[in-house]
Amino acid sequence: MNELILDKKRFLKGLAISLIIGIIVILIITFVTINQNTWTSLSYINKKYLLLAFALMIFAAVIDALRIKMTVEAVNENITFTEALKVYYISNFAGGITPFFSGTLPTQIYLFNKDIKNKMTLGKATMVATIMPLIKTLVFTIFTPIIFFSFKRTITNYTILSIILINGAILISLFFLFLFFLAINIQKG
Secondary structure, eight states, X not given: OOOOOOOHHHHHHHXXXXXXXXXXXXXXXXXXXXXXXXXXXXXXXXHHHHHHHHHHXXXXXXXXXXXXXXXXXXXXXXXXXXXXXXXXXXXXXXHHTSGGGTTHHHHHHHIIIIISSSOOXXXXXXXXXXXXXXXXXXXXXXXXXHHHHHTHHHHTTSHHXXXXXXXXXXXXXXXXXXXXXXXXXXXXX
């Protein structure tokens, strides 16, 4: 199998060129767009909220890495927390630069199959990468109607909107539950 071999010198040259171009573009945009109003506006930022946002981003990454680790271990494979965190960040980046976040799944499959210490088979890697969004969808499917019914008094101030939202959420949730149970029955039969 012919694979593209990227030597270190060529890689570092490309990295240096892209960093130089990036820094030049950032400097140009900074000097063209920043004025006194920008600095005044930035001085009003509440640093507590900025710190809280940063802490929540780290918390979300840790939770997702633990979710990846538990899902991988559920199929009798091993992955370290650091590798799970790496899979999370790389797949989120790949998803972020592709339309509709479509790069996340193939990136996770590749990383599980090729890049972690205990490589998984392609089938297990595909299963793990596919099951995580399915579990998330199932959780949202179950808890959406519960949340709507719990906060019904808040939503009912907008009568027509609340009827549409509640009925839509119930129908979508029932549809996904139907698909879930259909998949379970097909697997058993």
